[in-house]
Amino acid sequence: MSFPLSAPRTVVPEAPPSSDRDEAVLLALVERIKQNDLTAFERLYRLTREDAARTLFHLVGRRTDVEDLLQETYLRLLKAVKSFRGESRFRTFLYRVCANVALSHLRWRRRRPEDSMDEVPEQVSHAAGPEDEAFRRQAQRLVEEALEGLTAKKRIVFVYHELCGMGPEEIAEVVGSSPNTVRSRLHHARLEFHEAMQQLLAAPKRETAP
């Protein structure tokens, strides 16, 4: 058989935990926010903050205070929500704001390479079980380190697909590109991330080799 040269068709690997009912609640809150209801904004923040924080963390890594980026994200959202007409899911809208905040930050950080590699990731403990908390933390740090090698645009696409479970079409809506562009970026991002991850996973073995 022959394999296509283009990137393969992709699917959403894990459905996001956002049901239609959740979406309806969020949209109702958005309408109240448009009517200047600050308590609705607080409720919306409470409902979405962990998702937003996790996304921002994956997008920018731990060398940035996620709290600061959360503040920037929700302030932008507070301003932009007035123009939200419900053409997309609210979650998509929120991710778009997260992407813009992260992109601004990553571009800024790119100019400061001295700040970008000031932490060495922990090495994987192969003795630990996959459910072990230490392993989970190490996995988080490995992913963070491997993501550092991606450009901002590739990183956003990769994080939204692989860590947030979004499909290329939804990501295209978030980043303002075509689905094919997203697929292309995702393909290259996967190769680069995988290469970086393999090097990180192999590091302990190399060090212990005679």
Added chain:
Amino acid sequence: MTCADDAMRWAFAEGSLDAPTHEEIARHLEECDDCRDAVMRIEATRKVLRVAAGMPAPVDWRRADEAVMGAATVRAAKSARWRMPRWSYAAGLAIAAVLVFVWSPWRANETASTTAAATSSAPEVGAVLAEVSVEAADGASTESGSLVVGGSVRQNARIVTDERGSALVRLPEQSRARLGARTEATLARASREEIQIDLRRGNVVVRAAHVKRKAFLVDTPEAQVRVVGTAFRVARVEGQVTVSVAEGRVLVEPKGGDSRLVNAGERVVIGNHGQYLESAALRSEDSAAFAELGPMARVLPEPVHPRPTPATESGARTGPDVAVASASPRPTSSPETPPIPIEAAPREPAVQTDPPAIAPPQPEPQPAAVAAVKPGIPTTAEGLFLERAGEALKTGKCQNYLLGLQDVIEGTQDKGSRETAYILRARCFDEQLDPVAAAQEYRKYLQRFPAGRFADEARRGSAE
């Protein structure tokens, strides 16, 4: 079949191929060790990704919640579209918090004498947190004993003053807090980045240092007062809370209710159910309270004629009574050696909770303070904000100031502040490598300030 490329292997591991292709690759993997190893490595990578995807972000939620909701509340209050009707606030409100900026050398002699008398005591033994130091104390104690000058107060210590007592402490970020008579307060948070004073009764006067910090709060059971601006006074008498702002603005946050900003020159009275009973200009009694805080008094709309607080008035008080004022953005002397007079305050009469009145100082020219009486954003608060935005620009944190700078542009009546805000926004976009947005900001600047101080820079920026 030939070996699959990496993209196809990843799609196989992901399970996103159609069934016939998936089956075909699966059969190939049984025969090809290289492809099988490659797919196993991809699966290992994906496994790490799955584990990481489920991990929560390392977030200090208390800090995040304060940052988000605090900024949102300020923004909401700033916007007329967001402002709730003044008489519709329904939460219980009691307040306390004060920023004081007191330069009052005329009380230096009293300071010296009082401090000298107080220093006869030995430092407190067993103090844990040296960062909170006692500068003056009289009739004040914590759980571990009497407060003494030169001693220190540990975090979470509960300070109680007697009927004529008072205490002056220096906080870790160089702010000072004076607890008046019959006061009970806990230093819930006392770090260089965050201050929180839990006031249960009595009054506290605070002079805030000009440092960047996350928060400076005075908390009461009913409400929080967050320091936003610079000088205000809060008094609670028989269940009614009066908030008077001389300079800057304060954010009043009823617990469970809506918040609002009270701006310079405003005086609001809140009833015992949190409803707003009155919203008016400052009164002479406010002037009297601020007069004793020094040059702050000149920002008031009325002539300053300080007078003692009638004993009968304070005697009827049932809760916290707080006089607050804070610093102007650019102090005129070193914070290490300010002629702050608080510690020199004479022992208060048993029934008096307001700080004692003193003769008003001879005012020195302070254009920023005078301008603060104008409606809108106080000039001094703007100055401080713009200064910090400029500092943030140098450290690459300016993106957090973009919205605030826009607020200054939209809300200020000071042309210079607006001009500076425009140019800072443009520079910030430049800093963030967003030349399109930067050029837009530069063009906006040129439209409004074609011969402005930064016109040359704006022309260069808009042409790029």
